[in-house]
Structure formats: C-alpha cells, structure tokens
Amino acid sequence: MIRADIISKFFGKQQVLGSIEFAISPGETVALVGPSGIGKSTILRIMAGIDTQFEGTVTRPDNMAIVFQEPTLLPWRSALDNLLIPRPSLGREAARAAMDRVALSGREDAFPGQLSLGQQRRLALARAFAGSPEFLLMDEPFVSLDAETAEQMLSLTEALIAEAKPATLFVTHARSEADRLATRILELSGTPARLLRH
Numbered sequence: 001m002i003r004a005d006i007i008s009k010f011f012g013k014q015q016v017l018g019s020i021e022f023a024i025s026p027g028e029t030v031a032l033v034g035p036s037g038i039g040k041s042t043i044l045r046i047m048a049g050i051d052t053q054f055e056g057t058v059t060r061p062d063n064m065a066i067v068f069q070e071p072t073l074l075p076w077r078s079a080l081d082n083l084l085i086p087r088p089s090l091g092r093e094a095a096r097a098a099m100d101r102v103a104l105s106g107r108e109d110a111f112p113g114q115l116s117l118g119q120q121r122r123l124a125l126a127r128a129f130a131g132s133p134e135f136l137l138m139d140e141p142f143v144s145l146d147a148e149t150a151e152q153m154l155s156l157t158e159a160l161i162a163e164a165k166p167a168t169l170f171v172t173h174a175r176s177e178a179d180r181l182a183t184r185i186l187e188l189s190g191t192p193a194r195l196l197r198h
C-alpha cells in the first residue's frame with residue numbers, strides 16, 4: 001500500500017505544499033509534473049521518508065529504491081561494490097547479472113570516475129532494480145544527458161519497470177517522458193502546491 005496524505009509542508013514560514021493526497025497501486029507508474037520550484041522533489045523526499053518534517057502521513061513498503069538526478073555512487077568503491085554495499089545479501093553473481101542487464105558487463109572493477117555519466121546512471125539504475133523494489137522513486141533520472149543517452153536510459157528504464165513491475169513515482173520536467181513512461185500523471189499547481197484534477 002502506497003499512500004500520501006499530506007496536509008501541509010513548510011520551509012520556515014513559506015508553505016510549499018498544501019493538501020496533497022494520492023495512492024499508487026502495485027505495478028502503476030505515476031509521473032509527478034509541474035513547474036520548476038513547485039515542490040515535486042519535496043514530495044518525492046517525503047514519500048521516500050528522507051523528509052519527515054511535514055504535517056500528514058505517508059504509507060509505503062520497506063523495500064524501496066531511489067534514483068536521484070545525480071547517480072550518488074561511492075567514488076572509491078568499484079562498480080560491483082556499489083551494487084553490493086547497500087544490499088550485501090544480493091551476492092556477487094546477482095550483482096554481475098544486474099550489471100549485465102544494463103550493458104555494463106566487463107566494468108565490474110571500474111571506479112565510478114572511470115565510467116561515463118551515462119554508464120554511471122545505468123549503474124545507479126542497476127542498483128535500484130537489483131533489490132526488486134516494491135516501490136521505486138526517481139527524481140529527474142534523465143536530465144543533463146545528451147539526447148541519445150537520455151533515449152537509451154528511457155528505454156532501459158521502461159524495460160526494467162516492465163520486468164520488475166514496481167509501483168513507481170517519478171519526477172520529471174518533460175511531459176514527453178511522463179506521457180511515455182507513466183500510466184498516470186499527477187500535476188502540481190499553485191502556491192502552496194496542490195494536485196490539479198484532470
């Protein structure tokens with residue numbers, strides 16, 4: 001069960017979020033869209049449990065994974081270790097298979113700094129899917145990539161979601177990404193932000 005029942009969220013005296021309620025069913029892919037600065041990342045952080053300073057409640061499973069804009073890899077550990085450290089129970093064989101699935105086989109011993117940005121993003125994606133998350137959160141996973149790499153990432157993400165079928169919530173600026181990946185779009189508007197009814 002994944003539910004947001006947000007009553008309000010303030011940064012200091014500034015109210016960023018108003019009443020925001022939604023649920024995500026298993027296997028659903030939900031895009032969160034809206035203008036820059038409206039509160040999309042704030043909602044994602046609340047849903048992930050990173051930000052607990054808000055009024056309201058959220059319900060989510062324990063088994064979740066987050067893909068941030070930046071790949072957030074450990075620079076001093078190998079690519080394979082970056083998969084194994086957060087989830088040691090995965091085992092080396094499954095970690096290798098996860099790297100193979102994102103076309104990174106042979107790069108197990110590379111350090112993140114030796115990988116291109118596109119490869120680092122794919123490694124972060126492999127890490128997210130390696131634990132078969134029930135709930136996947138992604139914050140602008142395709143920004144600041146060239147068009148070809150962004151397209152590869154989008155296709156790969158589409159395929160991984162189709163295979164693993166997590167409930168997914170992702171933030172994007174790009175309506176085209178939302179239309180392509182999402183089964184449902186949540187649009188934020190106003191100050192404080194609320195969901196537009198479609």
Ligand SMILES: Nc1ncnc2c1ncn2[C@@H]1O[C@H](COP(=O)(O)OP(=O)(O)OP(=O)(O)O)[C@@H](O)[C@H]1O
Pocket residue numbers: 011016034035036037038039040041042043173
């Ligand atoms: N730690 C913080 N302290 C104070 N204000 C913050 C903080 N984080 C975000 N804000 C403010 O809250 C509002 C919402 O920010 P948020 O990052 O959630 O927007 P966003 O919709 O994700 O924007 P973008 O699309 O540009 O990434 C903005 O006005 C931002 O300036």
